[in-house]
Amino acid sequence: MTEVTLDTTSEQPDFGNYVSLLKPRVMSLVVFTAAVGLVVAPGSMNLVLAFASILFIALGAGASGSLNMWWDADIDRIMKRTQSRPIPSGKVTANSAMLVGLWMSVLSIGMLGLASNWLAASLLAFTIFFYAVIYSMWLKRSTPQNIVIGGAAGAFPPMVGWVAATGSISIEAIGMFMLIFMWTPPHFWALALFMNEDYTKAGVPMLTVTHGKRSTRRHILIYTIFLTPFCIGLAFTSIGGPFYFILSILFSIMFLMGAIKLFRRAETAAVADKYFEERKVFRFSLFYLFILFSALLVEAGFRALNFNLTAWPQVF
Amino acid sequence: MTDEKIHSIRKKNNLMLGLVLIAFVVLVFSITIAKLMGGSTLEAYDHVRRPQLEDTK
Secondary structure (H helix, E strand, O other): OOOOOOOOOOOOOOHHHHHHHHHHHHHHHHHHHHHHHHHHOOOOOOOOHHHHHHHHHHHHHHHHHHHHHHOHHHHHHHHHHHOOOOOOOOOOOOHHHHHHHHHHHHHHHHHHHOOOOHHHHHHHHHHHHHHHHHHHHHHHOOOOOHHHHHHHHHHHHHHHHHHHOOOOOOOOHHHHHHHHHHHHHHHHHHHHHHHHHHHHHHOOOHHHOHHHHHHHHHHHHHHHHHHHHHHHHHHHHHOOHHHHHHEEEEEEEHHHHHHHHHHOHHHHHHHHHOOOHHHHHHHHHHHHHHHHHHHHHHHHHHHHOOOOOOOOOOOO | OOOOHHHHHHHHHHHHHHHHHHHHHHHHHHHHHHHHHHOOOOOOOOOOOEEEEEEEE
């Protein structure tokens, strides 16, 4: 006779597993850019409402992260980079990830609408839809341009923050959107250069997989060149200024130099030093975005203290 | 995983969820107050006349 015992082989998800469904590292970037978008906007906003707005924008981003993990569980299981995520590691079922994602979407959109305004809430809804449906379900597995268009999802948060504060979309919000939108491809392709095997195994049509690394290096350079005018142009809007301008020139040059270096590098050299330069450019690109958005915050601080140049040209 | 282990994880989960729910209630209340105030202080009639709230025109 065999003994009957309670099934204790299945994992019991703990709270942290659910938190990691929300992609906390992506969320921290969203909190930061959304907060900058909200703070640099003209006018003043009640602190509680500002805090709540940023929180629900971040939760919305988390919700879309959860939906992404639900949909992509099959390829996450194959890729080394994502194997330890809650679903592939067996901590959380795909179905609960979907439910968490859907309910958190409803909650964050509704609460953002109540805390700020419904234009901001609709933009957040569109962002979640864009990331979960347009990017994850459709583009990611069908075109090497996946991250170019999918990058829009990551570019929306500062715009949502701005709209939460002002109630309308303006050139400054579009400027911040374009900065992240143009930044995403070179940032992500630098990662793809050294994570290529993962994408090949999983059958994700990353540019490195479909067009090779030579072409990816060229694309990184081209997109970094196109990023530059958007980055510097933001200096000549109402949220820019001389401080941002100097940093934007400096960081544009540094990013361009990195891109040129990657472009000139032969694959053999990259393999030899285990993609040292590629990793460096990837890390730098994160720093680049962080510094530029921080510079916008500093400019807002200057304006608040009336410490600004009245002669600074506002072209846009 | 033993029963005991599972129970302790569940207890922690419930506790965390409880804290999140309390935080949510506090936040909704704060948003309500912030929205009601609309930048000014809250004052109203409290069953008795309050001349300081009345239109003096």
